[in-house]
Amino acid sequence: MFLSGEKILKAIKDNKISISHFNKDNIKGASYVFTLDSKVKTLKSKKYIDSRVDPEFTEKNIGANGFLLKPGSFAIFYTKESVKLNGNYVCILSTRPTIAQMGLDTNQGSIFCEPNTDNQFALEIVNNGPIPVKMYSGTRIAIGVFSKLQK
Numbered sequence: 690m691f692l693s694g695e696k697i698l699k700a701i702k703d704n705k706i707s708i709s710h711f712n713k714d715n716i717k718g719a720s721y722v723f724t725l726d727s728k729v730k731t732l733k734s735k736k737y738i739d740s741r742v743d744p745e746f747t748e749k750n751i752g753a754n755g756f757l758l759k760p761g762s763f764a765i766f767y768t769k770e771s772v773k774l775n776g777n778y779v780c781i782l783s784t785r786p787t788i789a790q791m792g793l794d795t796n797q798g799s800i801f802c803e804p805n806t807d808n809q810f811a812l813e814i815v816n817n818g819p820i821p822v823k824m825y826s827g828t829r830i831a832i833g834v835f836s837k838l839q840k
Contacts, residue, residue, distance in 0.1 A: 692835045694718050700778065706835060707773035720832040722785065723768040723810065727751045727826040730765040755823040758816045763797070766824065768810040768831070776804045777840075780833045782812075788830055792818015795831050804838065 692700065694716045700706040708721065715722040730746040738744050746765070749756070758764060774780060780802040784795040797813035812831060816822055 690836060691719050692837065697721060697835055700835065705775045706778055709771040710769050717832070720834045722829045723770050723831045723833060725824065725826055725828045725830050726767040726769040726809065728767050729756050732763070751824060751826045755825045757821050757823055758814065759821045760816050760819055763813070763815045766812045766814055768812065769827070771809045772802065773807040774802065774804055777838050778835055779804055779838065780806070780835050782810060782831050782833050785829060785832055791822050792816055792820070793822060
């Protein structure tokens with residue numbers, strides 16, 4: 690069972706869920722809206738990537754002019770918010786519908802956040818649309834739905 694916005698607020702008040710840079714306006718009926726941080730990582734250009742070796746990245750700051758994500762391009766962005774879940778809660782991330790309608794998919798990697806998570810979320814984003822999308826720090830990018838584990 691997913692938590693309502695009211696139950697998310699209660700879990701935050703009771704220190705069962707912690708969200709840095711928390712904004713009460715980002716609480717919705719059954720989710721919390723996460724925003725983009727200023728950091729972005731792109732794969733270093735190579736002839737190919739050897740899947741037996743961790744890939745190499747170039748890290749950049751998005752900056753005031755934004756970061757242009759071209760059609761077919763992939764980059765790793767981060768949520769501004771860090772989330773800490775106690776051992777009884779999980780979070781599932783999803784792309785915001787308005788972001789998906791631009792052709793962006795924020796969930797190329799894991800969308801499930803385990804109990805005892807304590808970090809920023811990495812969003813592996815690909816532009817599946819036909820038009821470049823300019824990304825900015827602070828963009829409302831993904832939603833998180835929270836659930837309490839049944840024991």
